[in-house]
Amino acid sequence: MANRKIDARVGQLVLWAWLLVSLIPVVFMVVTSLKPPGVATSVPPTWLFRPTLDNYAMVLTGGGTGQAFAPLVLNSVIVTVGSTILTILLAVPAAYALSLREFRPRRFLSSWILSTYMFPPMVSVVPLFILAGNLGLFDTYPILIVPYAAINLPIAVWILRSSILQIPYAIQEAAMLDGLTRWGILRRVLWPLLVPSVATAAILTAILSWNEFLLALSLTRQDAKTAAVGIMEFTGMFGTDWGLLTAASTVIVAPIIVLTLVLRRRIISGLTFGAVK
Template structure:
């Protein structure tokens, strides 16, 4: 779009204040991230020095220490990152596997209940995870699923399904119906149409949904905190125990924090155009 929002020919005082406010917000907003990164590359002993040290020889010792699980850690942080990756990718794969056929069904014009069911699926977004965590805690205990990847992967997939199904359904509906019809006339059944006609056109949306699901599941805390002990513990939960374990060794803590955040920041920047659209179920383009 070539139009600019403000069509003023000269920037007034209000515009300048607005712009100033925006940049102050953005720069102040970076302070926690700058703190995290700078502290993670400080050499041993000066990480929490007061006054804060701004000039030092950067080192990656903290990262090496954290990943190796040195200094009284029972598990290397690398293991926790690996757990996070397994849970995140597993939940994403499951989400896609469930959401693609569901979205296809909800786009079929011959399916009379599609609007009502789509509406119900959307409404499950408001379901608070804290309400689900107690029953899942109880049943996971009885089924001996506690501290497994499955006990995280299945709820994570469930909580990401509403967004996934809505985004994919919207894409399928926008595919000209004649294309599907042609495939049907040529003798393809629904499965064939989905695989050969719809799937190739759906790949970009599947990519969006995947990245969104990876980010949200990687960041999840409540379920991981309540349902894992050690075997499937994820990085955000393990990080909290660092505070006890390393005391005031801020170098190690911030190095671990950086390791958690960096992959997500990269994915978010890659997907930035689609991020807001995805999180609003496609209501904001």
């Protein structure tokens, strides 16, 4: 069927055209970050230059703007690791409870947890802002870590629950006959089998926390400010140093790109609450 072949060719052509165009912002980011100062914003854009890491050195130490980016990256790391650990600690037992056949409200609670995905973070900004003020938590790590965990819980719980439900129930029954408690079953029988799903949930939580912008913008000022918010300072009223801006962007984006490329399938499956395998 000649038509069919032509169709397929056109399809591949369209696909690769899209991929090329969609890479432009990423290419722009990486290429510009390696340009020596002075040629970053040259017109026409220069493609022949001696690549340098000067921009990265300047960004991280703050040589350029006075504001060092490294501490903000550290804040991002602390908030991301904190919220990831908290999410997993909360999600694993919850997912186990929601898989227990004797736990009667499990269906209702599973649905309720899934439906909290609807909740727009914007709606919690003002209450959190006021709460943070009253508790003296404004511009601290916990005021980001706990809400990030809440934002990620529906996805994490559903990933883990669906993975527990795939483990034959007979294994749990056998373990119970052997005298293991529920806690013992979770820790010794299920946990080893859950490690891949825990990894998926953890990585998704980490990505979303690392990239989060709204709460970090509203609830921090200096001490707990994350990189995703801090990067805005590289654009000023009087022009932007593209070298510094793109180097800082690359620092934020690179780890996430690596994770995404390695774990593509798991990420899509996780973000659809396990609905797409």
